[in-house]
Structure formats: C-alpha cells, structure tokens
Amino acid sequence: MSRRSLLCAATLAACGLASPLAALAQAFPAKPIKLVIAFPAGGPTDITMRQLADNASKILGQPVIVDNKPGAGGTLPAQALQTAQPDGYTVAQIPLGVFRLGYTTKINWDPLKDITYVLNVTGYAFGIVVPANSPFKTWADFVAYAKANPGKLTYGSTGNLTSPHLTTEIIAQKAGIELQHVPYKGSADLMLAVVSGQLMAAADSTGFAPQVEAGKLRVLNTWGEKRLAKFPDAPTLKELGYDVVQNSPFGIGAPKGTSPEVVKKLHDAFKQAMEEPSYVAALGRYDMLPDYMSSAQYTKFAQETVVKEKVVIEKLGLGKGS
Known part of the structure; x- marks a missing residue:
C-alpha cells in the first residue's frame, strides 16, 4: 500500500471514530421538520402554532410543517413521538392532557420517561360561553338552571379529559350542579355547535373571541x-x-433519545421564534401570552404536573x- 493510500485509510478510520450523532447534530436540520399539533386547522392552537412554525422555519433554514392530529383529548401528537425516530425531524405539541394519560388510559409508554421536553411556549385563556340569545345572562342564571334541571344543561369542550372538560367538572362539583358534557375535536367545530344552538354552553380557550365580538x-x-382585557365584564372564577x-x-x-445537541438547536430556534412580534401578535388575538420554560424547567414542570x-x-x- 502506498503512503498516500495509508494516509487516506488512516483519515477515514479517524473519521469513523467521530460520533455519528455529533455529525448528525452539526448538520441538523438537513430536511423539513414536522410539528404535530393536537387540534384541528382553524382554531387558536393551529393558527398560533403555524405562526411559530413559520418563524422557526426562517431561523432553522428548513420548513417546519404543521401536521394536525386532533382527537383523544389532545394526546395523539405525544403518542406519535413514541414511534418517531429520535433525530429531531418530528416534534410535537404537548398539551396538559398528556400528563393525565397514565391515570386515564392504558398506555405502554411513560409521559415523563418517553418524551424529551424541549421548551414551553404558551398557555390558553379559557372561559365558558353561551349563545347570545341564551336565557343565561350571568353565571348565576346558569347555576340556577342547572340546579333546577340536573344533567340537562349541555356544554361542549375540545375533548374528553382536556383542561376545559376537567376544569368545568371541577367548577360544577364546587357549585353543586350536574352538567351533560359533549366532546368535540377542536374549537372550530365546538364554536359552530354552540352558535347554532346545538349546545347550551361551551367551555373553551378564547377561540370563542371572534364569535363574542x-x-x-x-x-x-x-x-x-x-379579567381578560378583551372581555372586561366577564368575572373570573x-x-x-x-x-x-x-x-x-x-x-x-421530541422523541426519547433525541441528542442534546439537536434538542438545543430546536430549543434555541423555537425560543427565538416565540420572541418574534408576529407570534406575540398571533397569541394576542386569543388573549394568549408567551410562557417560556427552558428544557430543564419544562421537564420539571412535567414532573410536577403529573403529580397534580x-x-x-x-x-x-x-x-x-x-
């Protein structure tokens, strides 16, 4: 073997010793990233997350493509992470319902151990709404009817075991009333149902804002x-x-096992994306605010929330x- 051949072989061998994960992280991202979200197109989550994805695309230099997976109380994106490659090219929205899964559903994965928490981005502003022609002018009217008609007052939410559903049930328990819950896949369908009179009320994030206005x-x-600035007459709980x-x-x-280098790139890009005025403005349409948590803070939040x-x-x- 010639000296040049020996040098080439040695160089290739040295390259082979370099971590393939480190090389992958250095090149990341080399193709589009899929962001799976938990609710259908047209609602506040979809609209705000698409703006975040658009901002992140410009920072990462690759498209961040939103994939809507509604249903199952907002937990389908987290489930999708369980079969995705831990390479950073599939990431998912993690609604609060994911932290309830271990208590409500038989699953063969752990919401804490089997997800890599990248960062928290925001939270919702919630409330209960009724049609404008409803006889319920105030919350006191709502409670009085429910007490006189146990189980007959229908309300919708964005799905079984979502925060709107569970919080409304907690409120009902505290108020001593019994309500009839009707689950929907997202805000868009829910708002159509309550505006058309199919439901007597709806518990939702402020995807209801345009209909109220x-x-x-x-x-x-x-x-x-x-109180929300947009609805100053509506009392808080x-x-x-x-x-x-x-x-x-x-x-x-992101999926379990995603390398720290890739997680950092995702974190840094989405953090910068959520600081852009366009994202803050998109959130503002629904009285939502940026709510940043780092990877470490978000992991700790997940651990604490599972207990709560x-x-x-x-x-x-x-x-x-x-």
Missing part, C-alpha cells in the same frame, strides 16, 4: 388570575367564589379504575 356568543366567566385558575401551559416535545393531575383525576372519579 360578532355578537353571537356571551362570556359568562373566564379562568385566569385577572375566583371572583365567583371558586378557587380555580387554569391556563393549561403547553410546549414542544393525579389529584384532579381522583377527585373527579375519572381514573382507569373508575
């Missing part, structure tokens, strides 16, 4: 620490005497054994 719906309460605040933070996760959600599920008697 158009005079088709009325807000009976909101669920934040303070705290003002109504319920010690409940719900904003259901959500962020982005167990208490909620047991209180409502909605666990697997119920």
